[in-house]
Amino acid sequence: MTNQPWQVQIKIQRQRAGEKPYVQAFALEVDPDEYVLDAVERIWAFHDRTLTYRHACHHSTCGACGMRVNGREKLTCITTIRSVTQNGGTIRIDPLRNFPVVSDLVVDMGDFFLRMNKSDFNSVAPDNAARLPYEHPKKLETQTEGEPERLVDCIECGLCISACPAANTDKEYVGPAVLAAIHLMYTQNPSQKLINQADDHSGLWRCHSAYECTEVCPSGVDPAWRIMDMRKTVFKDRVKSIIKPRLPEKKDA
Amino acid sequence: MPNQPDSNNWPRWFDPRSRSLGTFGYILNRVTALGLTLYLMMHLVALGQLARGADAYDGFIALVKNPLFKLGELLVIAAGVIHGLNGIRIALNSFGIGVRRQKSTFITLMLIAVFIIVFFAFKMFSEG
Numbered sequence: 001m002t003n004q005p006w007q008v009q010i011k012i013q014r015q016r017a018g019e020k021p022y023v024q025a026f027a028l029e030v031d032p033d034e035y036v037l038d039a040v041e042r043i044w045a046f047h048d049r050t051l052t053y054r055h056a057c058h059h060s061t062c063g064a065c066g067m068r069v070n071g072r073e074k075l076t077c078i079t080t081i082r083s084v085t086q087n088g089g090t091i092r093i094d095p096l097r098n099f100p101v102v103s104d105l106v107v108d109m110g111d112f113f114l115r116m117n118k119s120d121f122n123s124v125a126p127d128n129a130a131r132l133p134y135e136h137p138k139k140l141e142t143q144t145e146g147e148p149e150r151l152v153d154c155i156e157c158g159l160c161i162s163a164c165p166a167a168n169t170d171k172e173y174v175g176p177a178v179l180a181a182i183h184l185m186y187t188q189n190p191s192q193k194l195i196n197q198a199d200d201h202s203g204l205w206r207c208h209s210a211y212e213c214t215e216v217c218p219s220g221v222d223p224a225w226r227i228m229d230m231r232k233t234v235f236k237d238r239v240k241s242i243i244k245p246r247l248p249e250k251k252d253a
Numbered sequence: 254m255p256n257q258p259d260s261n262n263w264p265r266w267f268d269p270r271s272r273s274l275g276t277f278g279y280i281l282n283r284v285t286a287l288g289l290t291l292y293l294m295m296h297l298v299a300l301g302q303l304a305r306g307a308d309a310y311d312g313f314i315a316l317v318k319n320p321l322f323k324l325g326e327l328l329v330i331a332a333g334v335i336h337g338l339n340g341i342r343i344a345l346n347s348f349g350i351g352v353r354r355q356k357s358t359f360i361t362l363m364l365i366a367v368f369i370i371v372f373f374a375f376k377m378f379s380e381g
Contacts, residue, residue, distance in 0.1 A: 071271030100257040107256070134353070165266050165279060171258045209343045211275030211355060224275075225352045232349040 005029045006087040010039055012051065013094045015101050023092075024048075030081050036091065037065050037076035040105070053105040060218055063157030067105050068094040073159040073216040096162035098175075109158050115174050116156060119197060121181040125152050129188045132222055133229075152184060153219040160213035160223050172202035176213035176223035179204060183226035186233065199234045278339055278359050285336040292329045323377055331370045338362040 008030055015021035026043045037055055044051045056062040060078045067076050069084050070092050085091045099107035130152045160176040161167050167175050179198060186194045198204045204227060213223040254262050267280055302313045316322070342358050345351050351358055 068271075095256065097256060098258050165276065167258055168262045168265050169258060169260050173258070208279060209275065209346055209355075210279040212273060215273040215275065224355075228346055228349045228352045231347055235348065 003031050003033060006032050006081070006085075008039075008081065008085055008088070009090045010043060011090060011092045012040075012043070012104070014051070014104050015095075017100070017102055021101070032080070032082035032087070034081050035077055036067075036069055036074065036079045036081060036084065036093070039081060039091070040067075040076065040093065051105075052103040061155060063155035066096050066157040066159045066162070068092075068096060068162065073162045075157060075159070075218045078218065096158055098161050098164070098167045099158065107158075109156075112158055112161060112175065112177070113156065115178045116181055119178055119181040119194070120185050121154075121178075122185070123152055123154075124149050125184070125188060129184070132220070132225070133187065134225075153221045154180060154184070155219055157218065159216045159218060160221075163212035163216040165210050165212065166206050166208050170202065170206060173206045174200075174203055176207070176227065177221075179207070179230060180213075180221050180223035180226040183230045186230065192237075195234055195237050198230050199237070204231050204234060274356050274359060278342070281335055282339050282343070285332040285339075288328065288332040289336060292332070320378075327370070327374055327377060330373050331366075334366045334369050335363070338366050 006029070007027070009025055009027055011023050011025045013021050014024050026047050028039055028042065030039055030042075035058075037058065040051070040053055041055070044053070053067070054064040055077065056064045058065075058077045060075050063075070065076045066073060068074070069076065069079055071094075073096065074084075076093075081091070093105065095101050095105045096107050099109055099112070102108050127148045127150050130150050154177060156177065158177065160180075164173075164176055167173050182194050182198045182203075186198075207224075207227050209224075211224045214221075214225065217223060254265065266283060269277060269280060299313060299317075302310045339359070339362060342351075342355065342362055345358075346355055
């Protein structure tokens, strides 16, 4: 340890699927510069092997370790203990909201991933399309032949869905990450299919401007900005369809 | 409350704990909308007094001159001003205008709302 160790209490919401949740407290000695995920792992390793949680990369790339830390959605692999408590303090850890709890801190994100797939979300994109349109282009250090590609910012961690008040009450709402994915794909390959997906009462129009998605996003995707920008596109499309009505789509025989 | 989306989770809309400024705007708009709806219903009941004759209406008017009712009227003005100004921000944002400045827009509009509410409070309570 590089610092004087801290004594902290970690309170974790425990729950088996379908059973009533309860809170279990663990007393731990930690380095304040450790991450919250390190503390959770130590609880599993030395205190209770039945504790379940998701983790993989430990450097904010896989999006697996999203939890609520003191009520706020965080990627626990990049959230230092120092940033959420003090020596002698308490950290409360809960599973993400708006997803069914499978066990303890593990939530079922199956529906969310299926919705992402429906938007044809591709996690690799040309560099100029992967960034937010209002960001200034960064000069790439290494030039490759052809158009350089990179991973897009969204890591599908689900923090935005957990923080969204509209997703809290509407099962059908696709949520900020999916709408941001539709926007991202539309900027690369504009299509009527993507507009139709977004232009739905469970799509763009369910957002009620709380901006929590952008606040909690650990990757700078800015879903709220993307939702509002996509609304502009949908609005223009609707106006266009009034001036020049679209022909009905040909149905397969 | 269940962890997964459920229409019964609506009380969470009003929980400001661990939330950012955007949610405060979201909560304010809902609270003021409910207040204004309640006022509209009360207003319609009050207008109904007209149908019961001049004496009933005069009695009602005498009642609403009570300072407590004046405070209620001030709350209606406050709700209308806050809801209206916040609504302008949301309408502009919804068409992609000023989204990245939504926080500063919210603070500015709420400061304007406070100024208007204080002005009305002064006018209403200083005139006796």
